Amino acid sequence: MTLVDTTAALHHAEPQPHVPAWATQVENDAIRVRRGSVDAELATRHAGRRRLQIAYEIVGAEDAPVLLIAGGISAHRHVAANAADPAPGWAQGLLDAGRALDPRAFRLLSFDYVGADGGLDAPIDTADQADAIALLLDALGIERLRAFVGYSYGALVGLQFAARHPARLQRLVAVSGAHRAHPYAAAWRALQRKAVGLGQHQGGDAHGLSLARQFAMLSYRTPEEFGERFDAAPVLENGRVRVAAEDYLEAAGERFVARISATAWLRLSESIDLHRVDPRQIRIPTTVIAVEGDRLVPLSDAVALVEGLGLHGRLRVLRSRYGHDAFLKETDRIDALLGAALRETTAGVAP
Template sequence: MDVGAQVTARIHRPDPPATGAWREGDPVGERRFADVGDLPLQLGGTLPQVRLAFQTWGTLAPDGGNAVLVEHALTGDAHVTGAAGEGHPTPGWWGTLVGPGRALDTDRWFVVAANVLGGCQGSTGPAARRPGSSRPWGSAFPRLTVADQVAAEARLADQLGVRRFAAVLGGSMGGMRSLEWAAAHPDRVGAALVLATCAASSADQIGAQSAQITAVLSDPGWHGGDYHDRPDGHGPHRGLGLARRLAHLTYRTAHELDERFGRMPQVGEDPWDPDAPGRFAVQSYLDHHAEKLVHRFDAGSYVALTDAMNTWDVGLARGGTDAALAAVTVPLVVAGVDSDRLYPLADSRRIAERAAATVGGLRTVRSPYGHDGFLLEVDQIAPLVTETLRLGSLNRG
């Protein structure tokens, strides 16, 4: 028996689903849905009958001036706050920031979060049913860009009666959408928080993310992208799990992993056993995160969204990255995490220095946790949220 088979036997988990996506007939939970029509795509073609799943908290003011849009990252969703439960496989990812008396005080603000276009928690994406068919989109799902995702969100805002968001807030992939909102719809954004992200994906980011895509596409369970209706255990869960392991190493820091795990073996296992080698603790940690993701996410969405991150450039069709940044008029609060090795602080510095609308220069979130600091360092993120909301309140257009 080879080492891979030994590890699989040792973990002994039930077969994962072909897709972890939310599907029609699953519990709705706190989701609502908006049909926003046919969407022309930046790279060509039209995506028909687009639907976005979303959640809201608070009440929209009569003048519509208290709306705030929160943008999630790659494997997040619209469930920004609230417990895990029926319809929601994970608890809110910014839960301590949203609610009465918190930085995003829902007694004052009408908070909106949508599952991104191409996602897998109720919005149109590879796992969603293709219009005119009983089958999922699968391999026929078109390529998307960040601009397409924001265009769909603008239509959602129209349906909600939101002419202008007081603020758009996002980190990582959500920070890309936050910056795109400021560039594409300056008349509809009071201020934007652009956190732990870049203005255009670098070669290093494209390389790391393309390796994750390749991991998914190389899985025999990928079936060319048409795997969604296959039985448990016959989807691309191995490739998606490998992609998650690769990604998670970019989300944390070498120092933190070494401090936390070092070369310790996983409890009850022996990595040096010549016959049945066990795992190091850090391997178990990565296995755990991979296992969680394959039960709640869709491999096709992972590929589509990662591809959109690879093609991200705020300067696309705007004369280049620096020209686009210089043209932004929406007040920006720009922050990066000092230990981030996925979106290094230099990426945030470029935005802060070249966007004339940056307020207060670059803000630095200090964290040992790397990129994940934008999720974990809530005590440092909360004042940035508060400042962005204050700027948006002052800039009422």
């Protein structure tokens, strides 16, 4: 396994003696940013041994405890704007000063999911993602994570990591994710994949992927939100009826197509439905944050997960009109729940 520098030096920052030269380093008000990739061989569950690169970003003081942050299937290693990359990240706001995930208090590690680059056109399992994290930690010389904070797909990966690599994790926070794919949600995703397949068959990958994303948006959000935002009469355009939400859905589809390939999305979507973890195998403190009205991860599944975790599990329930997407929209409320869970970690308090 080797480490590869994937970016040029920024702001002419010189590597310090204790910082490996393979990683880009930027220092800004004592917050260090390192980006790079790991060349590794991963034994996947369904596709044999594969050579791949694991791209990562780590932000924070070198001697601070390490937290791993992972989001949905379209999330990536860039969580929030920093000195190395000023572009907004997928969880912009959650890493602001004073937040639970303040990079002045922790080293925050994130990575690109296996298959996210579209280069692996084979079945991918959440267990593969967990094992890739273990390889990444080995390469970075990180023995143990203070916590794993996973949202949506990231929560599934976090559960796998807790089950497969318990000695490397002190606490798990799983937001909007459970130990298995709910059959209703799996059926919803299967139809989305059929839309992509139809687009591919007709030579329109982008159109099929955009349509799949639009279907997905209906499962991420709630009827209550749509009732408030799009309660307008339909209009006639060129003899066709157009409803109020269509502009919003089409814009979401266009943005999605611009940042992920059809192959990557299909394989990561499948991996959600392949996901299975026995909660009884998880023996570390786990905070499960569920959202009432989440149509993809019903509250009943979160309850079943916590029951399986036994004394190791604690459930927190959030009421939000944003449904599954609450972790992206309810920044202040999610931050408060994260802060409580991480304070327990720091104090060594069992759930």
